[in-house]
Amino acid sequence: MVDRKYVPLLVTIGLFILMFLAGSLRYPGFFSLQVFMNLLIDNAFLLIVAVGMTFVILSGGIDLSVGSVVALTTMLSASLITEAGWPPAAVIPLVLAVGILFGWMMGAIIHYFQIQPFIVTLAGMFLARGLCYVISINTITISHPFYTHMALAKIRLPGGSFISISVVIALLVVALAVYLAHYTRFGRNTYAIGGHESSAVLMGLPVGRTKMLVYAFSGFCSSLGGVVFTFYMLSGYGLHTVGLELDAIAAVVIGGTLLTGGSGYVIGTFFGVLIQGVIQTIITFEGTLSSWWTKMVIGLLLFLFILLQRVFTARSTRSQSV
């Protein structure tokens, strides 16, 4: 008998395996380690961003600003490197700091002024997107050797497949996030706040500090995702990653995290991102299907998972006092 709390996670993993197998049976050349690795390579930045989003959603909030912060990061990096001639060693820490500060400020406004996260991060989304255009309304390409190296470098794995450096970064972030979520007070407090915020206050937990940290962590993940995205795109542009916040939220929900907070796993998000990747890959292999099917399938999965969550929460509230 499996513990009830793992059911959504197992559904997610099962779904991923099923989809991957279905693709393998249908298309020759699908079932290979490299196809799997490509899922990671193409979605490394999304994975990083979604990990940050997982914490925000676990705490019962939402962060709409992630896509814009990624774009701002690419823009800031590109202009500092290409136009101002800064070395990457200075640019990368700076953009990460900007992301953290950005997230922390949103968290502070949410906490101190008790404004809905939805609205505050919406403002953050406008702000970050707008700041991109303040820097430039055009694409700025990056041709710094460090970035091109990061873009092209392949890490060979036994078995003939390879991954990019971005994948290594993304996997490190996932590992760090799992540790944070399960083995630190910050992580447990995040779960507690998402489970029942007023209880968390009465239990004497540092609710305000934790919330600000959660948004700061999401800001960090967004800017790191932005750095990885520049490795991938080698450019900064204000229209990069429009709508990424939706992909990230979808990945988190499909990964089995409760949108109302308090329940879910970083590993689930990992598979949520992979499922989105698999859908895209299947559609590419199919050839005749068009890209918009991705959105429809993701929408359908969202619906199913939200319904599943609804059933679960209905059951657990019934066992509580009325």
Next chain:
Amino acid sequence: MSENRPILQMFGIHKRFPGVHALNDVRFRMFAGEVHALMGENGAGKSTLIKVLTGVYPVDEGSVEWEGRPLHLRSPLEAQQAGISTVYQEINLCPNLSVAENIFIGREPRKFGKISWKAMNRAAEALLAERLNVKLDVTKPLDTYSVAVQQLVAIARALNISARLLILDEPTSSLDRDETNKLFEVMRHLKKQGLAILFVTHFLDQVYEVSDRITILRNGRFVGEYLTDELPRVELVQKMIGKDLELLGGMPKRTAAPGEAKPPYLRASGLGRKGGVEPFDLTIGSGEIVGLAGLLGSGRTETARLLFGADRADQGRLVIEGREIRLDSPRKAIDRGIAFCSENRKSEGIIEDLTVRENIILALQAHRGWFRALSRRRQEEIADEYIRALDIKPPDPEQFIRNLSGGNQQKVMLARWLLMNPRLLILDEPTRGIDVGAKAEIQKLVLSLSREGMAVLFISSELEEVVRVSSRIAVLRDRRHVRHLTGDDIQQTTIMQAIAGG
């Protein structure tokens, strides 16, 4: 029991809120190793006293002595640190976390900054076994357990903060008999370990079952402190309600018209709801006022909610005007001519964002549906009529209802339901928090309504009032309908004896 020195002593405590003297020269003390019941009806000051004791409110006047030293609490956290822990009725834990985490979160055992789950689980198991004498799988999420177990986990968390005074605020209100027994076992176990337990409950039986000492408050004042064994039940009830049996004597009771042969408007048989009120029989005839008497939390409101369809009955039958009906929504009840004025005016009655006029016509308009809207002129006529009839102040139909006083909000609620011209009017504490004049007016109104043929179910904590208006009375104790009184039995003394039980 060590009678030497109390660990907690409070003297001359005053706490004032705008318009209310919530605690007026109250004293209170607790000894280690005893269960102390704090008793009182609505507005007695129990919850204010607890909030003072747990650092939620600062005291205005008076001194608190804790373990021989003066104590000034500024926050709940300080109270916890001093060793005063509270377990509330609505459990303040995180349902999504494991039992062990709920006990330890915020002070998890760590190794090099990494939470040691093994150590935490082991410590939680040990704590539950040694202090509470219960065995649980502490790795499971809290919401997989019943409320009773969650209650125990909350106690364990409180103990983990090295509490010496444990406040249990209505811990048994949603527990069944077995669960309550288990909790009492735990309480006795803790008592033996020298813990002082402050027990707040509405159940008289439980007070006599588990407590050693009783403190009674009434209207924000200290009434007395007694050893449980030396205080007969009837006296306890008298002191809570504030009536002396001898003084009351046999007050003459208005002669109620004896039940005529015509069938009753409403007949409930074996109607009940688990966790709400035990199955009961009740009939209400047209033109009859039936009173529900009982202490706070005795199941009065729950009875009313079942009759109005606000809660769904899980057993029994309800016959209205000769036809059996299943009430599963207030709407259905309203369609059958039932109206219900809730005791929770703010959360279940008024709509703060709407004006007096809109609040008055709301139920009638809901009944008509949205397209058959009452014309603005008609609405104003109705509002003016009821503002005049019930003397609602200020007499401005366009005033937002949130700006009215409690008594006037109550009158608006009455207006809303009188407008529906109901066959049965259920009034839950219609006169609470209302000045004497308005109170008499409402009572007069109820009597005249019944003379016109309306059936009324009248719920009130004030026995005088129930006796004055009711032609029959159902008495409730501990979620059960224990007695029906008619005719000459309708006296405060008999009601009190029924409430106290044996």
Next chain:
Amino acid sequence: MSVRWWNKPLFWPLAVFGLLLLLNLIFKPEFFAIRYQNGHLYGSLIDILNFGSPLAIVAIGMTLVIATRGIDLSVGSLVAISGAMACLTISRGDDQHALSLVLTAVLLALLVSIALGLWNGLLVAGAGIQPIIATLILMVAGRGIAQLITSGQIITVTSKPYNFIGAGWLMTLPFSVYLAAAVFLFAAWMTRKTSLGMFIEAIGCNPTASRLAGIRSRSILLAVYMFCALCAGIAGLITSSNVSSADGNNAGLWIELDAILAVVIGGTSLSGGRFSLTGTLAGALLIQTLTTTIYMLGVPPEITLVVKAFVVLAVCLIQSPSFRRSLTRGIPWSPAASGQEVSRHG
């Protein structure tokens, strides 16, 4: 408690609106110039009305949804779907200029919108899913549906009657302005002349008390989400007919956010209850004026986003009780105070 003038819901949007107009008066007096040409009025003010009408229409629907304590994130997708549906129908017709074809297309587009609104409503009122989550589904999937309808292309139509909806003129003013006015009047009539408005406010303000008063909240929620979708559908028709084409990808992008912003600026609280359609209209006009002003001042239009960000924050801060408290009392916010606040409804 008397309401002071700066606390009136309409004060702040109108004040900012006035400030914007003043800015224009000082720096770009030609902003106020209105020319009369070929029986049409031209000028920045007319442009604001014209380009602002889809936003105003969506925002009116959103107002009612927000008043019930809900939110509808899917309106942007619905704008795209409605335009795509209409253009697809017209492009398949034999004679694109036939009025009957255009009417069929419009009807079909609006019916699809209402059906999708019903879906949202069922998720919220029937399945009891939080509105923000329930409408997220259609927000994501709706874009896919729109692209499915257009097959990922931009469908261009040449229909004159269709083009009239978003680009035509009637009695010197753009036709879309009349549409916006009609939607506004209809919504005002529905909410003030029937009792729908009162029920919406009751549900948004106190769902429990509303249930005990016998209000059927389910049917009202369904109606509100359907109306909001209908508004989005109309806005979609205007947007797509204005350019005689349907773009499943970009039509109505971000309009949900602008609409929510307009509602909030207009003084309707995100926590439901009392709403103001006039306020929303003012909010929508304010947003459009802002965009136009920035454009007129020669600032790159993308910068609008930065300004919007600050407007959102400013409006929300003004509405936040904690912020007001910290301003008026000058006392730093303390966690203990908030703890009590949270625990009260916990």
